Amino acid sequence: MGPFDWLPQAPLEPLQLDWLNGVEVAVLRLDRIDPLISGNKWFKLTGHLAQAQQAGASGIISLGGAYSNHLHALAAAGKRFGFATVGLLRGHPQDTPTVFDLQAFGMHLHWLGYGGYRARHEPGFWLPWRERYPHLHPVPEGGGAMTGALGCGVLLEQVRTQLHTLGWADYDAWWLAAGTGTTLAGLVLAEAGGHPVFGAMAVPDDHGVAQNVQAIVQGGYELLDASRGGFAKADQPLLEFIATTEQACGLALEPLYTGKALLALKQQIEAGRFAPGTRLIFVHTGGLQGRRGFAD
């Protein structure tokens, strides 16, 4: 498989909303890099795909849920670039728009149940799958770890080369959703102390975001709680905020990550966290495919 030299460019666009209170925000639209392969997922996958290629693998085996953006991007990439994909899914067989797409992209699915999926961090978990699919390269949940983080470094370059379109010479900080913290860690690594990175944690503390990030970088970032009481919980104010934002400026968000991240930014601006004139890069990490059938 590979080599994979596809490096999609994410547009950088100014955000206009009435609550910004003089803070200037530009959105790095990872949701717009491609019609099918969306968001931070492609960037997190690139290093894993390079490793798979070096190992002489013929495809990738990975895990996720029935709405997984990671599996969706992986399956779409497999179809686009002609490599085999196998997905190990959480829970019992169900039909979601995501699962339908995975199958249409040619991903082979195995449903692990809930207990089976919980065992994914146990030492012997991969053994039977490695035996069953010896030619496939395993990728951890969400395309994480150092390999995933390093692939996100190119986003810094994409922002730098587009700053002039906003009339900006520089920016002050990054703001993005964190699920595992891999994308955030990749930006922190690439910044090497240049600009701070704020991570709006879309998942509760016990998901280990802080530990994941600490395993990759030391300092240069700040994590804030944006979980709103749990992962996959979409409360009414959040859904209203997403609808209002889309009406006001056309920016589509989903309730699991990007909606929570932008709402957390609004709250911080209202609390006076950023002075007027501060310039922020908000990363739209995609995930819009996952909202089909979910929010209703």
Ligand SMILES: Cc1ncc(COP(=O)(O)O)c(C=O)c1O
């Ligand atoms: C749409 C979307 N945004 C953000 C994230 C979080 O990225 P990370 O796991 O790198 O923190 C994910 C997945 O985890 C996602 O699917």
